[in-house]
Amino acid sequence: MFSYCTDPNALSGLTWLSCYLTTGKHMAFYFSFGTVLLLLAITAPVALLFGFFGASAARSHILPLRWFGKTYIALVRGVPDIAFFLFFVIALDQMIEWTRHKILCPEWTEPVRQGNDFVVCQAAKMPLGSAPQWVHETYGFTLAVFTFAIVFGAFAANVMFGAMRAVPRAQMETAEAYGMTRRQAFRRILVPQMWVYALPGLGNLWMVLIKATPLLFLLGVEDIVYWAREMGGSKTSKFTEYPHGDWRMWYFFALLVFYLCFTRISEIFLERVMKRLTKGQATTGGEAQRKAPA
Amino acid sequence: MNKLLLTTAALALSASFAMAETTRLGTEGAYPPYNFINDSGEVDGFERELGDELCKRAKLTCEWVTNDWDSIIPNLVSGNYDVIIAGMSITDERDEVIDFTQNYTQPDPSGYLAASADVDIKNGVIAAQTGTIQASFVASTGATLVEFATPEETIAAVRNGEADAVLADKAYLGPVADEDDGLVLLEQEELIGGGVGLGIRESDGELKATLDAAIQSMKDDGSLNAMIEKWEIGVKF
Numbered sequence: 001m002f003s004y005c006t007d008p009n010a011l012s013g014l015t016w017l018s019c020y021l022t023t024g025k026h027m028a029f030y031f032s033f034g035t036v037l038l039l040l041a042i043t044a045p046v047a048l049l050f051g052f053f054g055a056s057a058a059r060s061h062i063l064p065l066r067w068f069g070k071t072y073i074a075l076v077r078g079v080p081d082i083a084f085f086l087f088f089v090i091a092l093d094q095m096i097e098w099t100r101h102k103i104l105c106p107e108w109t110e111p112v113r114q115g116n117d118f119v120v121c122q123a124a125k126m127p128l129g130s131a132p133q134w135v136h137e138t139y140g141f142t143l144a145v146f147t148f149a150i151v152f153g154a155f156a157a158n159v160m161f162g163a164m165r166a167v168p169r170a171q172m173e174t175a176e177a178y179g180m181t182r183r184q185a186f187r188r189i190l191v192p193q194m195w196v197y198a199l200p201g202l203g204n205l206w207m208v209l210i211k212a213t214p215l216l217f218l219l220g221v222e223d224i225v226y227w228a229r230e231m232g233g234s235k236t237s238k239f240t241e242y243p244h245g246d247w248r249m250w251y252f253f254a255l256l257v258f259y260l261c262f263t264r265i266s267e268i269f270l271e272r273v274m275k276r277l278t279k280g281q282a283t284t285g286g287e288a289q290r291k292a293p294a
Numbered sequence: 295m296n297k298l299l300l301t302t303a304a305l306a307l308s309a310s311f312a313m314a315e316t317t318r319l320g321t322e323g324a325y326p327p328y329n330f331i332n333d334s335g336e337v338d339g340f341e342r343e344l345g346d347e348l349c350k351r352a353k354l355t356c357e358w359v360t361n362d363w364d365s366i367i368p369n370l371v372s373g374n375y376d377v378i379i380a381g382m383s384i385t386d387e388r389d390e391v392i393d394f395t396q397n398y399t400q401p402d403p404s405g406y407l408a409a410s411a412d413v414d415i416k417n418g419v420i421a422a423q424t425g426t427i428q429a430s431f432v433a434s435t436g437a438t439l440v441e442f443a444t445p446e447e448t449i450a451a452v453r454n455g456e457a458d459a460v461l462a463d464k465a466y467l468g469p470v471a472d473e474d475d476g477l478v479l480l481e482q483e484e485l486i487g488g489g490v491g492l493g494i495r496e497s498d499g500e501l502k503a504t505l506d507a508a509i510q511s512m513k514d515d516g517s518l519n520a521m522i523e524k525w526e527i528g529v530k531f
Binding site for chain 1: 315316318323324326327330331332333334335336338339355357359360361362365368369371372373374391392444446449450453469470472473495496497498
């Protein structure tokens, strides 16, 4: 990176450190922070959406829809995350490839499962075998987002299901008295009021989601924990310009600081949102706000 | 004549389209000198050089992928990459699940790295990486086996006293022992494994034959020996 970095062995102290911290490998490490943040930025709203539809389905008056919603919540919440990540992603990937295989290569006669192997024709590969590496990475990342969204969507659905029930019955009765249909009452009365009940639970989920990102490496995405472990490991002078001992402690300490800062910022933000949502609500928080200026 | 030229050109073009198929090489990237991530963040090492040369000889376009050791076989079988090139010794147990090419290193004795020379290997605590030939070897002896997910952690276990010694390929332990005064390579060695080969899906016979031929040609002209010597992998062919 810097011009004086050509011979790291001759350097010492801060100059050495400045060179060390700007190697291509470290750049990949810094970049992976972006990957994690991007994952969170996409996953959170998608999971919220899944949760909302899950919760709406679970309290639906149409029986099959209700079954679907309740099964989704119960099933996904009950399976350990790590098992879900290992099993579901491979199954999903194979399902996509199997479907493409059936459509794109109808003339193929060999079985897809050959012993341990899962064999589809080249055209059905997802992504294509000839695709550049970034396509593979993006595909892996998309699978990761989808899996995270399904898992956390189930928890969010349960939280929102509870929150929808927590909205005072009197509010809904009033809506009915005004002649609103079920749908209107749901949209105009229930949904705007449920957030205040859902937020503590959703906030918790957000915190758990932040800390669950190291599961990314299970899906082949190189995340911050992978890089910290890789770079913290001791390096001998034969294989690197910057030999050092076991520095994993320092790298993980940096991760600790990152996660603590990030969760703290989230807490502050969530508190603000809570304040806003409480405004004018028939809760103790809302009541306290109403009385405060007086 | 013109038509003939055009047809050959078209044929050549379609042939080169078929060649554009990428072969994905999966490695661990944490086991120097076999494979590791270098300072610029790329896969490097003996197997990087070997793999690139094999691809050149076999006229394949290759792409490097890193994967956790734990799930390196399942991911090959489900088609995430096409070749395992990760210092994987050929064993009967693995051969039941995947296929191997011919070996590109000689069966290399595994060595013990310990904090002192008078460690009791027979009854002590021995660290090894999960799912390696060394781990199954230690499990079959009287010693207590502790397993770790990465090679790095096995060494750390000896440094902090959790294990008495670590059993691994000598090529990996050598450079570590050279630079750490607190660790010594023991004299005792264990002859396990049948050399390292490329892991390939059992249904991928064509790729296996191509790579087998490429390895053979490297063995024949001595270029493989030169690489083994350069990276200090062990005995030459």
